[in-house]
Amino acid sequence: MGLCLAAGPGRTQQAPAKSPKAEHAPEKAPDPWWKHAVIYEIYPRSFQDSNGDGVGDINGITSRLDYLRELGIDAIWISPMYPSPLVDFGYDVSDYTAIDPLYGTLADFDRLVSEGKKRNIRVIMDFVPNHTSDQHAWFAESRSSRTNPKRNWYIWRDGKGSGEPPNNWQSWFGHSAWKFDPITNQYYYHHFYTEQPDLNWRNPQVRNAMYDAMRFWLGRGVAGFRIDAVSRLFEDPNLHDDPILPGKNAYGDPNIAHKYTDNLPEVHQVLREMRSVVNEYPGDAVLISEADEPNIAELTKMYGSKNDEIQLPMDFQIADVNKLSAPDFRRLLDEIDRNPAGGQPHYFFSNHDQPRQWDRYGDGVHNDQIAKLMAALLLTTRATPLMYYGEEIGMRTTDPVRKEDVQDPIGQLGWPQEKGRDGERTPMQWDTSKDAGFSTAERPWLPVPPSSAEYNVKAESQDPNSILSFYKRLLALRRSEPALRDGKYLPVDQGNPDVLSFLRKTPGKGDSILVVLNMSAEPRTVSFALDAHGVRETTAKPLISVPKIARESAVLAHFTVPALGVFIGSVH
Incomplete structure (x- = not known):
């Protein structure tokens, strides 16, 4: 697949010896695989059903690995598959070291990892450390009595009296973040649903138990975790009470600033400590953080002061730009490129909690073209890109039209005011057969x-002008062009604020890549003047352009x- 994957984890590149001095010169360590990888999020319920029960599963994912290899994917991040009551579709975990039978078995998972390795596709687990399900054995013990050894594994407090919770903290899903439990007459804290009690990370026993869960999966060959x-x-x-802000939220509660419950x-x-755990294992395992930080400065802190924390913090700043705005994208690209950590x-x-990009950026007329534009932006910067299943074929957000079809608790x-997140989680569209080739189930x-x-994949694979064909060309170009893999990001001005443009430039004499969106x-x-960046030629050779440019140079x-339009060209 990519350069790093071909070399394999832990292998070094040997330069030819030109002189005794060269023989003893220290070799540059190879980049970690995740720096140049393309990662693909799979929502397992929706990718491929292998047994006809209407729900996607592990064996279904394994059956589609060849498609992912052909597409150009280096790693898959799979949303939670742990045993779960499914209040929040797997983000309410009842056992951290097992697979929910709905998705298969541990043997199925081991086979997925093994088959992925044969195709140079790594598997990244979703790890849910903030909370468990209220059906987890730990919580059952914790709530059983105030003196239980696991009582302090969760956050229990007395109320203020007369039925009031301990303070004004709010749940992400509305109303108080405290739930009264009559078994012991105390409240437990839940940042999300009441069925998702928060773990007490100040307790060393909790930390050790969670780190052991990480080791369980690392020992089975996973390439890291999305946290x-x-x-x-x-x-x-x-x-302390969180500060109250003006107005009310969508649930009718006072707006608050989560000063005492977020980003401590x-x-x-x-x-x-998590980074130390993954570093115990060979292969450059990666940590990806879901951290919806308020600005780039806070996001940068996730790397750690010594680059010893998260390798890939998810950048919600750029993901939350919900319109085509070259100035906004350029500002954010520039800010994160200059992050003090050098991360x-x-x-x-797109992801499983956010409407798909086909709709968010589309204008209702040119959505396919805009989908290609956004693909070019995602896959030509120096960032490690994260794709969401189906975006490569232009899947759109399709909200339920009947209440009886709604699965997401939010919906x-x-x-009918809130449709929930089902619209971005619909089944993968493989072909034109029943249920688009996703399942043979009746429903x-x-x-x-x-x-x-x-x-769908089949139709678009046969159309050279489809969104899927464009993604394949882009991903192939990313693999073949050193400047797109390793080059610096250099913003370049061309006199038009509606156009986003930048160079990807490698050290030395190789060609640079000019991206114009x-x-x-x-x-x-x-109009470009690139001599200050070491570009001597006055023309660019088109590599990919949409609409296609017939001439040999621009x-x-x-x-x-x-x-x-999209223009990606080489300049020398």
């Missing part, structure tokens, strides 16, 4: 969108980029 809700691991032990400094010690950026535009509680867990008749619905003329001093 869920990492910024919420700690709360103020003194239970103690998080960073835990991240260093590797990690970009994405069930808030219907899959979510309805297959009508758009599957046109937007027109985010306007009108053609834009641009004059840098004056050329027009079509509306919503």
